[in-house]
Amino acid sequence: MTDTPAWSPDRTFWRNRPVAVTGATGFLGSHLTAQLVDLGANIVVLVRDDVPGSPIADTWTDQVAVVRGAVEDTALVERMLGDYEVRTVLHLAAQSQVGVANRHPLSTYEANVAGTWSVLEAARRSPRVSEVVTASSDKAYGAQPQLPYDEDMPLLAVNPYDVSKACADLISTSYHRTFGVPVCVTRCGNFFGPGDRNWERLVPGTIRSLLRGERPVIRSDGTMVRDYLYVVDGALAYLRLVEAMASDPAVIGQAFNFSTETPLTVLELLDALQETAGTDLEPDIRATATHEIDSQFLSAAKARKVLGWVPTVSVETALVQTVEWYRQQLDGVDT
Numbered sequence: 001m002t003d004t005p006a007w008s009p010d011r012t013f014w015r016n017r018p019v020a021v022t023g024a025t026g027f028l029g030s031h032l033t034a035q036l037v038d039l040g041a042n043i044v045v046l047v048r049d050d051v052p053g054s055p056i057a058d059t060w061t062d063q064v065a066v067v068r069g070a071v072e073d074t075a076l077v078e079r080m081l082g083d084y085e086v087r088t089v090l091h092l093a094a095q096s097q098v099g100v101a102n103r104h105p106l107s108t109y110e111a112n113v114a115g116t117w118s119v120l121e122a123a124r125r126s127p128r129v130s131e132v133v134t135a136s137s138d139k140a141y142g143a144q145p146q147l148p149y150d151e152d153m154p155l156l157a158v159n160p161y162d163v164s165k166a167c168a169d170l171i172s173t174s175y176h177r178t179f180g181v182p183v184c185v186t187r188c189g190n191f192f193g194p195g196d197r198n199w200e201r202l203v204p205g206t207i208r209s210l211l212r213g214e215r216p217v218i219r220s221d222g223t224m225v226r227d228y229l230y231v232v233d234g235a236l237a238y239l240r241l242v243e244a245m246a247s248d249p250a251v252i253g254q255a256f257n258f259s260t261e262t263p264l265t266v267l268e269l270l271d272a273l274q275e276t277a278g279t280d281l282e283p284d285i286r287a288t289a290t291h292e293i294d295s296q297f298l299s300a301a302k303a304r305k306v307l308g309w310v311p312t313v314s315v316e317t318a319l320v321q322t323v324e325w326y327r328q329q330l331d332g333v334d335t
Contacts, residue, residue, distance in 0.1 A: 003314050009239045013246065014039035018085050018128075022046045022071050022119060023092030023135075024064070027196045030056040032090060032235040037063050039239075044084040046071060046093065055329065056195035071115035078122035081129060088242055089132040091119045094164075097200065098139075101161035102291050112164035113171070120175040120183065131245045132172075132183040133238055136255065138227060138296050140166040140187060148263075148299040149187075151255050159291040169255065176253040184241055185255040189227025189298055191234050193318060194325035203228070206270060207326045210277040221287040222267040225295040227259045230318035233311040234258065240309045256303045262315045263297035272316065276323045 019036055023029040024045035036043050037060040044065040053061065065084060069076040071093040081089065094112045095101065101108040116134060123129045141149045142156030157166035175181040192203035199205045209216040237258040244251045264272070270283055303309040313321070 003312065003317055007236060007240060007309070007312065009035070009039055009236070010243055011039055013243055014041045014239070017041045017087055018044075019088045019090065020044050020046070020080060020084065020086040021090045021092065022115075023094060025051060025054075025057050026092060026094075026096070027198065028135075028191050028231055028234055029092045030054055030195055031193070031231050032092070032238055033057070033064065034060050035235050035239065042084070044080060044086065046077065046080060048093075052197075054195050054197055072110055072118050074118040074121050077118055078125055081122055081126040085128055086126065087128060087130050089119065089123055089129055090238060090242075091116065091132065092135045094135065097198070098159070098161045098292060099200065101164065102159070105160040108160055108164050109167075113167045116168035117171050120172060120181055123183070124175060124179050124181050130182055131242050131252075132181060133241055134168060134172040134183055134185050136169040136172075136185045136187045137162070137165040138187055138189050138257070138298050139293070140169045141296070142166070143293050147295060148259075148261070148297050149257065150299045151187075151257060151302050159293075162293075173253070173255075182245065182252045184245055184252060186238065186241065186258060187255060187298065188234055188237070188258045189229050189296070191231045192228055193231035193322050195231070202266065202269065203273070203322065204326065206273050207277065207323055208330065210273060210279045210281060211327060211330055213279070213281070215281050215284045216270060218266055218270065218283050218285045220266055220289040220292070222265065222270070222283070222285050223294070224266050224289075224292065225263050225297060226266070227263055227297045228269065228315055229258060229260055230311065230313050230315070233260075233313060236312065237303070237309055240307055244307050251306065254306075256307065257298040257300050258303055258309065259298035259300040260311045260315050261298070261300055263295075264315070272319055273323065276320050
């Protein structure tokens, strides 16, 4: 794809709008919260753990209200929504690592499944809430006989992380259809971009290795196919969806895929990163990844048609921007 002129959120819509964000200190959450701060929203974030700040989150930490506690605590979430008179709820809090889910499934289910019903139940009991967006994943689709995934496909998840996201997805639909909670679901591929300090993830971990002159470690055999979505475009997708929910009630209750529709193998992504970084290092291919699907990628046709959403940055351009950001951040730093 080529770069597209950026869609701009409606500043009038977001100005002084009471918004709650769970998972705000995470990778996508930090970018989404930064955009909401720039738009002038009144933001409250739910934070469980004190973790080292990221350069993205550091730009807004003193400009939002903070509630401390676990997303599984329904009473706490309901108090937050009531005390801050929240209109829009962006539920991103999750245990997001496949490997962690394989080793510690219970904590993943608690965060991703119980955390979702907790937020939805709190929203159900909070009459001022008018939009809820729940973060699912492309992995909720599981292994399908045909690709790309589209929103009409059944959710066939099997592995622990995938199942946790499929459950959250179905619970969201249930709360809408049974109780009328105004919720939509997002299903995205793998986010990448500035600010991700989880070095276990492919993009930041590979970039750090390349910039250090070290062989990049590939845990799979390199042939797995995935979607990669620039995190800034991911944040814009959430804002676009909320605006659509507010203007068109028919949008509420639906699920939407967001994707650049540019699937890449792990080795293809590695080659693109090497070209951008100016390196040519032999990868350390370990082929130890387990309980993962070989090919996963999404159709974003529905988001284009219903929401008018398109990614504004191509994967190629986004990789250049991402490598440059890490080059500046890691220059002279032993991270």
